[in-house]
Amino acid sequence: MSGVTVGLVVTMPVGPMSLLCIQRALVFGALAGFTTGLGAATVLAIYTACAVLGLGPAIISALVYSKAIVPAVSACLLLWFSARILGRTVSLAGPTADGHSAISSYCSAVACALFNPLTPVLLAAVLPTVALPEPRAASTMVAAVFAASVTWWLVVSGSVAALRSSLSVTVLNLINKASGLVLGALGILMAAECF
Template identity: 35%
Template sequence: MPIQCRGKKLKKQVPCVDTAPFVPGMIIGLTLAVPVGPIALMCIRRSIAEGRSHGIVSGLGVATADSFYAAVTVIGLTAISGFILSRQDIFRILACIVLILAGITISRTTPAEISLNLRSEPYFKDYLSMLVLANPLTLVFFGTILPGFDVVLPQNSTSATMIFVLGVFCGSTLWGIILCGSLGSVRSLISTRHLRLISRISGLVIAAFGAGALLWVLVMQEQGIFLF
């Protein structure tokens, strides 16, 4: 039920927007964003090699994907969530292949290609690339943790759901700004030699993440083991 605002000068009840779900949403968004995995490494690398703005835009792509999965879970769009989860192995394999290719490309980047200038890849490519690499297992995370919050109950209003999803987006974005912003500030202190080393190491780590995950998925399929 929406909260009703009552005032001495008001003759009618005016519905207020309940902002309480924003805080748990923001906490969950931060929880998703803080762990350093291959996606975070790509954002870090872009912040150092291309500038903080590119890293932050990449973080916005991650936050958008997290918010989408939160909305799918909270609103209860079982058709969409069922479609994604029923084809999760396909999504995993594709994501792993993209990670491997991205890691190889990054590790082979030359110093001239990562020179400290303001010209680099368009922002929309940074944003969309993170959407492509979004992990469908985020649905499982939300499906596990959200029942503990009232915003997922049927009796809650649509506005509460939207505010919760906004909180997830803001939490994930906040961490991206903190991480990429702080790393981007030391960009001018890093030489092209250091950038090349960072690109090689981060590229190899990202490719290793992708290869390991791909091997795990193929082994699970071969043994007929499914998580869901």
């Protein structure tokens, strides 16, 4: 299995990062959506590098050891995103009408992706099918995973932002509220895992 395939298999499933990318592309425009995806791709590249360098078992055991901490942090982040989204009204005045910056999108996406338990689990399932005979192959794998993930987020954010201009403010607000509710529900499910 190639690095591109690994990157797409881990990136494409709809989860918290997909919802966040889509919501930000709809509300703030393509740049905010893409930098959100770029944050997720960065974390995926970090996890992939750790896995191909043989640190995968250590990461998995650390996640198992901190079984209550990771879902708790993930739940807090998802609930925080949900509250912010639900408290916001969409305006078509401009893609950054809220002063939402690309750096803010990137950094918050990195935090969310780091504590998304789905990413290391998907990687743990996919990476054993990949043979890495030499260090150069490992770096090629990480670069391919990152490139595939970035390409996917570029397509998603660009497509959603293009759709944005054809939707009314009312529809955008409904989609925004729905994504906030779904992220909140995911946060509650994560919180339930802590008990």
